[in-house]
Amino acid sequence: MQETEIRASAAGVAGEVRGGGRPGRELPRHWLLLLLGAAVLPGVLLVLVGRSLDEPAVQAWRTVCLAVTVQALPFLLLGTALSGAINAFVPASVFQRLLPKRPALAVPVAGLAGVVLPGCECASVPVANSLIGRGVAPAAAFAFLLSAPAINPIVLTATAVAFPGSPEMVLARLAASLITAAAMGWLWLWLGKAEWLRPAVRHTGHQAGHSRWTEFRQGFQHDFLHAGGFLVVGAMAAATFNVAMPRSVLDTFSGSPWLSVLFLAALAIVLAVCSEADAFVAASLTGFSPTARLAFMVVGPMVDLKLIALQAGTFGRAFAVRFSSATAVVAVVCSVVVGGVLL
Numbered sequence: 001m002q003e004t005e006i007r008a009s010a011a012g013v014a015g016e017v018r019g020g021g022r023p024g025r026e027l028p029r030h031w032l033l034l035l036l037g038a039a040v041l042p043g044v045l046l047v048l049v050g051r052s053l054d055e056p057a058v059q060a061w062r063t064v065c066l067a068v069t070v071q072a073l074p075f076l077l078l079g080t081a082l083s084g085a086i087n088a089f090v091p092a093s094v095f096q097r098l099l100p101k102r103p104a105l106a107v108p109v110a111g112l113a114g115v116v117l118p119g120c121e122c123a124s125v126p127v128a129n130s131l132i133g134r135g136v137a138p139a140a141a142f143a144f145l146l147s148a149p150a151i152n153p154i155v156l157t158a159t160a161v162a163f164p165g166s167p168e169m170v171l172a173r174l175a176a177s178l179i180t181a182a183a184m185g186w187l188w189l190w191l192g193k194a195e196w197l198r199p200a201v202r203h204t205g206h207q208a209g210h211s212r213w214t215e216f217r218q219g220f221q222h223d224f225l226h227a228g229g230f231l232v233v234g235a236m237a238a239a240t241f242n243v244a245m246p247r248s249v250l251d252t253f254s255g256s257p258w259l260s261v262l263f264l265a266a267l268a269i270v271l272a273v274c275s276e277a278d279a280f281v282a283a284s285l286t287g288f289s290p291t292a293r294l295a296f297m298v299v300g301p302m303v304d305l306k307l308i309a310l311q312a313g314t315f316g317r318a319f320a321v322r323f324s325s326a327t328a329v330v331a332v333v334c335s336v337v338v339g340g341v342l343l
Helices: 002-011 031-052 055-089 092-098 103-116 121-133 138-151 153-162 167-191 212-244 248-253 257-271 278-284 290-299 305-315 317-342
Strands: none
Touching: 055 121, 055 212, 103 138, 103 167, 121 138, 121 305, 138 153, 138 167, 153 167, 153 278, 167 290, 167 317, 248 257, 257 278, 257 290, 257 317, 278 290, 290 317, 305 317
16 A cells, blocks of 8 residues: 555655545656657657658647647636646535435536536536545536536527627527537436546545645646647647548538537537637638537537547546447437537
8 A cells, every 4th residue: 555655655646545445547667758749749740750741730730739639728727627626625515515415406407507507518528536535426527518518608608709799509509509418417327337547646625634625736737638639739739630531521511400519519520620710610611501510619629539539548448438439329319409400
């Protein structure tokens, strides 16, 4: 036990859940070198092969990758800081009082709670992980994870600005996103299995005799380093798809009502635009129907490449594959139904 604690302290993370008696999952021994390699290797490869590639394409890839990362980084900082604050300063009894005891009722309440978090999907993952660590039902935490990036005041305000004179688009986004989040929470209660979920082991609240600020720092450091690497991987993948997508493809799919919905949903996944900015991208796609653009704004904050990478790193690949696939289907269906009624 003592040796485990020493190794965890040297790695800068909590290797053991104190008070729970369960051994924690440590970061790799040489995690710092791995993180440095992940940051340097893509740049080295670009330098080596850049001369053989079209220079504008390389610049576009670099610009998109940096834009996605820089755009998401402030909200990742916000989310990990909020996660650390919840872990260190908020008693577990608070969640027990705010959320109904029955998980089926806690799901919609947690979905509505997403209104209060002004962040994107990068912020919601570490917060949801912290909530699960504090005893919140996973179904409720996942409803919050999906709703927070899509229905918070900043996103709804940006949508209203991007679609002036169209309050029905704001209402449609709010309704479709909230219904999707609640449906996915209930779907997890119905079909979810514990073995699919591998939440990252981290601190589980304030321990008597320990400094709350130290616990906050350790939780923040662990979550940010853990999620930051996967954010970079997701941004690189999004940049690759963004640059490789021919412009002519947009014209091919925009003529079909059904294909346009599916295409913009897929485009939202690979572009990985932050939820605070995706409304402006959707508004620029004037060749597509309002329902298709609604699908772009509903699917994007819930399922994109960087979010899938963050979920895989936090909860495990088995969870990320199943949950992301189901969320994409439910989000498209809800967008079509709500869009057909309101738009």
